[in-house]
Amino acid sequence: MKKTVALHNLGCKVNAYELEAIQQLLEDRGYEIVPFAPGADVYIINTCTVTNIADRKSRQMLHKAKKMNPDAVVVACGCYVQAAGEKLEEDTAIDLIIGNNKKKDLVDILENFLAEREDGGKPSDAECKSFLVDMTHNREYETLSISKTAEHTRAFLKVQDGCNQFCTYCIIPYARGRVRSRRQSDVVEEVKRLVEAGYQEVVLTGIHLSSYGLDFPEGEKETLLDLIRAVDAVDGIRRIRLGSLEPGIITEEFAEAIAAMPKVCPHFHLSLQSGSNGTLKRMNRKYTAEEYKHKCDLLRKVYGNPALTTDVIVGFPQESEEEFEESRAFVEDIHFFETHIFKYSRREGTRAAAMAGQIPEQEKTKRSHVLLELDERRRQEYMEGFLGKELEVLMEEEVEIDGVHYWTGHTREYLRVAVLSEENLMNQMVLVTPARIHGKDCLM
Known part of the structure; x- marks a missing residue:
């Protein structure tokens, strides 16, 4: 039976990219990706440390994961892990600590950990294992890549x-x-x-x-x-x-x-x-x-x-x-x-x-x-300044605005534009001449 994995990202677009790359590595090994909800076998939280608030949110998500399934493997990876270092090893909510520049090895580390558990350990007996690299001296670019992303366009x-x-x-x-x-x-x-x-x-x-x-x-x-x-x-x-x-x-x-x-x-x-x-x-x-x-x-x-x-x-x-x-x-x-x-x-x-x-x-x-x-x-x-001008819009999603279904996308300047259309416009380039602004951020 496939192991199920729930993923959660905190922080920047780089973090989001890395977690998507990890997801694809997991899928390639046969893991099933499930929503971040109770019942998963494994929870992976890609943490952030840009502020003290980000640290706190990272800790909260790690503890939330363990509460959703006390028998699950909770994996903490990313920047908060790297900054907090060995202090996190004392946190009983965490099973695996994987620092930056070790994310590419996450699936191998996880599988070794799961194999050790199956060989005789109970979940409560397993000690937290840490895989951290000294980033102050590391000069290696960590190779991660994607062939798809959560966004469609x-x-x-x-x-x-x-x-x-x-x-x-x-x-x-x-x-x-x-x-x-x-x-x-x-x-x-x-x-x-x-x-x-x-x-x-x-x-x-x-x-x-x-x-x-x-x-x-x-x-x-x-x-x-x-x-x-x-x-x-x-x-x-x-x-x-x-x-x-x-x-x-x-x-x-x-x-x-x-x-x-x-x-x-x-x-x-x-x-x-x-x-x-x-x-x-x-x-x-x-x-x-x-x-x-x-x-x-x-x-x-x-x-x-x-x-x-x-x-x-x-x-x-x-x-x-x-x-x-x-x-x-x-x-x-x-x-x-x-x-x-x-x-x-x-x-x-x-x-x-x-x-x-x-x-x-x-x-x-x-x-x-x-x-x-x-x-x-x-x-x-x-x-x-863009009202009445013809704009090229890359359509991204169908949304409901004031009870009406529109397709929305962004111009080259990253202005959000909504278009009435009964066609499926997903991932199409469309020329639009907006006449008004709806709300704070949408041209129509």
């Missing part, structure tokens, strides 16, 4: 892992290790498999995508731009999106090169975090607000009206009213399509957590509301 591809930036608020370089890049040829082969499976759009993503290729030895250097060109050359791919980018990678040469490739979508997430130079310096970001604005100008020079999105942290330690106002005014001036606002969350193990001048939670909430209102206004303004 858009596939996320992990092409890079690790980070060398050491921003003062971030634990990720310790959990993910240093920059490691996937070989271009390997990425291209996966893109070709996804094309054969019917995907028309791919998103190149990583922990610090802009660092792609920095780890390759001299004489074998490949840059992110080289990778984009290689993916662009694959027949059948019609859209290429890029994950979060650092401002430093946007040069005139880079902007002009990607603009010359029609498959590259005019939709760019440029990480900001603050529009105040004082705050940026305490964060150990590698640019000034003025340099960041120049990068946005370069993209608008070659694309006209690209969708620019960003992240902003409010309430970073020592952020004064004046610094917050500088940040707010900067965000207003740039005219982002979307701004993702985060209240600073103290993360143990980072330099920022030990800084003096921690901002009260109430003040963080007040500042985040100011930026949320600005974000809503700017998003509406950007969307209004």
Whole structure:
């Protein structure tokens, strides 16, 4: 009888990609994937550690899994596991601990564990087993790949892992290790498999995508731009999106090169975090607000009206009213399509957590509301600029809006569009001229 496995992901798109790759490895070995509900033989939770809240959610899901079936094997993998280290071995809810760069071996580790149980141990007798690699010295790119994804039209591809930036608020370089890049040829082969499976759009993503290729030895250097060109050359791919980018990678040469490739979508997430130079310096970001604005100008020079999105942290330690106002005014001036606002969350193990001048939670909430209102206004303004224009939409799903069935999808700028149609439009490119905005985020 097939063993059943329930999967749950916490965190970023890279984590989601890795869990989908693990799912395919499990399916290839004959395991049956079931919903994350009571009754599974095995529960696998891919954890996140980006904030203390993420740590707590990871622990909660691990304990929830054990409660759903006390006799099940509970597997904890991912970033929280890597950051928490051996401390987790004392948690009786966990049977297997699998760190980053060991996920590719998860199925083998699981099968060995199950075999040991069947040879004579009772579930309650089994000790937690840990498989962790020291990520501070590991330079190996962990090979995981997919040929399908939970989404039916858009596939996320992990092409890079690790980070060398050491921003003062971030634990990720310790959990993910240093920059490691996937070989271009390997990425291209996966893109070709996804094309054969019917995907028309791919998103190149990583922990610090802009660092792609920095780890390759001299004489074998490949840059992110080289990778984009290689993916662009694959027949059948019609859209290429890029994950979060650092401002430093946007040069005139880079902007002009990607603009010359029609498959590259005019939709760019440029990480900001603050529009105040004082705050940026305490964060150990590698640019000034003025340099960041120049990068946005370069993209608008070659694309006209690209969708620019960003992240902003409010309430970073020592952020004064004046610094917050500088940040707010900067965000207003740039005219982002979307701004993702985060209240600073103290993360143990980072330099920022030990800084003096921690901002009260109430003040963080007040500042985040100011930026949320600005974000809503700017998003509406950007969307209004596309009314009455013919847009190419890749259709993704059928939804009900006000009791009526529509097909929805996204434009090249990642604007959501709804279309009335009795046909099945799944994964079709459709030209649409929207006349109005429905709610906060949908053109119709």
